[in-house]
Amino acid sequence: MDFLEELKKISGNNVFTSKEDMIPYLNDASYFEGVLPLAVVVPVDTQEVSRIMKLCYDNNMPVTVRGGGSSLTGSSILSEKGIVLSLAGFDRIEEISTGDNLAVVQPGVRLDALNQALARSGYFYPPDPASSMAATVGGSISTNAGGLRASLYGTTKNWILGLDVVLADGNIVKFGGRTLKRSSGYDLTALMVGSEGTLGVITRAYLKIWPLPEEKGRVSAYFSEIEKVGQSISEIKKIGIMPMIAEFLDRITMDSLESTTSLKFPKDAKYLLIMDVTSTAQSIDIMLESVYRKISELNPISISKTRDPKVMDEMYAARKGAYSSLLKQRETSTQKVVIGDVVVPASKLPEALKSIEKKGYDHGLKVALFGHIGDGNIHCNIYADVAKQEIMKEVDAFQMEIGEIAVNLGGSVSAEHGIGIEKKELLSREFRMRNSEYTIEMMKQIKKIIDPKGILNRGKILE
C-alpha cells in the first residue's frame, strides 16, 4: 500500500491532499515560501499522532508540525516535500486548577482563548506574544515565546511544568508533569521548549498559571534620542522596580499606527516609551509616581501617566498590531517586512539601539524599530523587496550585522522568534563569535539521537 493510502487508513477524512486545501500551508507569518506538502493531516488524539509518526518514520517521510502558523522565521513551512501535521484538532483546555497553579491544555489552544478562560478565575498564563490571537500553546512553546509581559514574568520556559510528547518513531513519552517543582533526572521538558518542532510532537502541555495583577498603571514618554529610551530600563531596574511591560516604538511605527488606528502621537516625537507597572490597589499610584519621576529625569519631550484601562488597552492592542500595521504600509506587492529579533542586556540597550539604527541608515534600508525593551529585546522591521536582489543583499548584511552587534554586547541573535530557516547562519555565527562552536555540535548530536532519521521539521535550526 502506498504512503497516502496508509495515512488515510489512520486518519480517514482528516487527510487533505488537494492543492486548494494545502495552499494555506505554503506560508507562515514570515516572508518565506515553503514547498507544497504531500498531505496535510489533522489528527484528533495522541494515539493517532503516534500511529501517524510511526508510519512516517517507517517511510522516512518528513513531518512539519503546524500550530497557529505565526512563525516569523519560517519554522512552520516545509523545506522539502513531506506532510504537515496540523494540531488544529487539539484545541481543548482539559483542566484549570487555580489551587494548583495549573492548566492542562492541548497544544492547539490559542493563547488568547486560554487567557479568556483563565481570567474567569482571576488567573492568567503570562507569555503574551503579539500574535496571541493566532499563536497556539504548542507553537509558543516551540519558540520559547516571550512577548510583552516577559519583562516581568519571563519567557515561556518559565511556565511549562510538563509535556506529553510523541517522538519521531511514534513513541509516546511524558516529561515533567503537574507539579511546580521536580528534580528527577534531566529536564527534557526544558529541552523541548524552543526546539521548534524538531524533537517531537507536543500533544499535551502542563502550564503554570498565576493570579492576575491587582492593578496596573502606565507611564508614557516621548523622546527625541533613542539612547534615552534605552537608558530608561536599567535606571528603573536599579531602583528595584520591575515593569510588567516596557515597550518602545519609533516614528515609522507611530506613523503606521496613526494610519491604521485612531491613535495620535505628537508630531515632534521620535520615540515612544511605554512602561506598565503592576501593584496593589493601595500602592499602584505610589509606584506609578516613582516610575514617572525616574523617567522624567531623562528629560523626555513629554510624559504622562494613566490608570485608565480603556486608554491602556487601546495602546496595548495597537502595539500588538504594530507588525501588521507596518505590513499595510508596503509599497509594492513584492515588498515584505523582514523582522529582526535580537536581545542584549538592558544596560547595553542605549548602545545597541543607536548602532542598529545607524546600520539601517548605512544600508539605505527603511527600518521600523520597536521592541520589548523591558528584557532587552529589539525588533527591527525591515522593508525589503524580495524581488530585488541588491536590496535583499543589504537586508541580509544588515541582519548579520545587528546579530553581531547583539552578540558583541553580550546578547543573542534571536530573542523570541527562534531560528527557523532564517537564522541558521546567524546561530552558527553567534557561537563562533563566542568561541563555543561545539555548542552547536552538541545540539546536532541531541537532534540525532532523538530524531535519528531527521524527519521532524527538516531544514530548521541546525541543518
Next chain:
Amino acid sequence: MDFLEELKKISGNNVFTSKEDMIPYLNDASYFEGVLPLAVVVPVDTQEVSRIMKLCYDNNMPVTVRGGGSSLTGSSILSEKGIVLSLAGFDRIEEISTGDNLAVVQPGVRLDALNQALARSGYFYPPDPASSMAATVGGSISTNAGGLRASLYGTTKNWILGLDVVLADGNIVKFGGRTLKRSSGYDLTALMVGSEGTLGVITRAYLKIWPLPEEKGRVSAYFSEIEKVGQSISEIKKIGIMPMIAEFLDRITMDSLESTTSLKFPKDAKYLLIMDVTSTAQSIDIMLESVYRKISELNPISISKTRDPKVMDEMYAARKGAYSSLLKQRETSTQKVVIGDVVVPASKLPEALKSIEKKGYDHGLKVALFGHIGDGNIHCNIYADVAKQEIMKEVDAFQMEIGEIAVNLGGSVSAEHGIGIEKKELLSREFRMRNSEYTIEMMKQIKKIIDPKGILNRGKILE
C-alpha cells in the same frame, strides 16, 4: 608518566592524595559513605579544569565534582575510585548588575555569601535551600535546588540565564548567557540544571537576580489535623495569593527545635503552618489580614500574625536548621536520618500528607515530617539505624511507597534533592508507573553522547 604525576603537573600543590586530606570527601550530607578518592584536585580557573578533564578523559578516570557537599542523596560522593574535582577555588562573585537583573558568579560561591553581597544593592537571588550557608551556586544548579522561597519564585531553573561548562573531554562550551531571554537553539543551559554533575563541570554561572520584596508578614497557625495543613495552600492560591514561603512542621520536628533553639510551641499543637507573604508598605497589612482570615476558616487550634523581623527571622533560621536539629536527636551512633523528598500538586497535599504519615506508622518508623508545602514539597525524615538490616528494609519500603503515593497523585519521587545514589530505582519506578519508561532511555542516550566514557559522576541518577 603515571596519572597522578600528570595531574600534579597541571595543578601542582592543589592536588591532595593523603588519606587525611581526602577523608572529608568520603561523605556528603546524605547517610551514604563513598569510596576514598584517588586524589582531590582544587583547580583555580577554567583552563585548568579543561586540562584536568582532558587528562581524566584520556585515562578513563572517573571525576566527581564537589561543591558544598550538602547533597542529601549521595550526589557528591564517589561510587568507585576516581578523583574529586573540588570547586572550592571558584569562589568569586565576578559581577553584579542590578540594571541587567544579572549576577555573574563562579560555581563555588556559597548561596548565603551571594545573597549578602546582593542585599547591599537591594537585590537577591531567590533559590534558598535550607543548606544555603554551605550550598554553592554550582551544587544548587546541579540539583535544581528549591528551598523555602520556591513557593513564590520557582526553583533554581528559573534563575539560570547561562553557564560556562567544561565537558568530559575538556572542551570548553558556553550555553545561554547574560540576557533575560533567548530563543537560539536547544536550551542546553536548562539541560545542565538538575544534571547532578553528570554532564559537565560548571565553571561560571549567569544568574538572574531580583529586587528584594518591600515588606514581609507572617501568619502562623497550629493544627491538630494534618489534612488541614495540606488544605491551606490551595485555599490561599484560589483567592489569588501566592505566599513567598509556606512551610509546615510536625510535632517531632517542633520538639527537636525546642531542644536546640529557644523556640517554644504550644503543647497540644500537632502541626505548625507558617505562611509568609510579601507586599508593599501600603498593602502588607491588608494582605496579611486576608491570609489570616482564610487560614482561620480552617479552624486552627491557634493562629497569629506578625511583621516583626526578629520573630520572623528566628523561626526562619530554625526551619532551615530543622534537619540538623533532628540529627541531634539520634539515639545511637549508627542511627541516621534518611530524608525523603516528594512533591504533589497542592490540591493533593491533604491526601498525600495523611497517607504518608500513616505509612510511617505502618512501618513502625519514627518519621518527622516537614516541608515546603507552598509548592507541594513534603520532606519525610526517617530515623534509621543503618546497622539494623530489618529496619533498613522498612525504610526502603517506606521510601518506595511514599514515592508511589506521590506519583499516583500526579507528583514526583524527587522534588528538590535530586536522584543521586539514593533514588535511582525510584526514578525508574516513577516513569514505569507513568507508562513512559522511554523517558529514562532518552536521558541515558543524552548522557552517552555528552559524556561518552561515562567519567562524570559515575553511578549517579541513571546507572
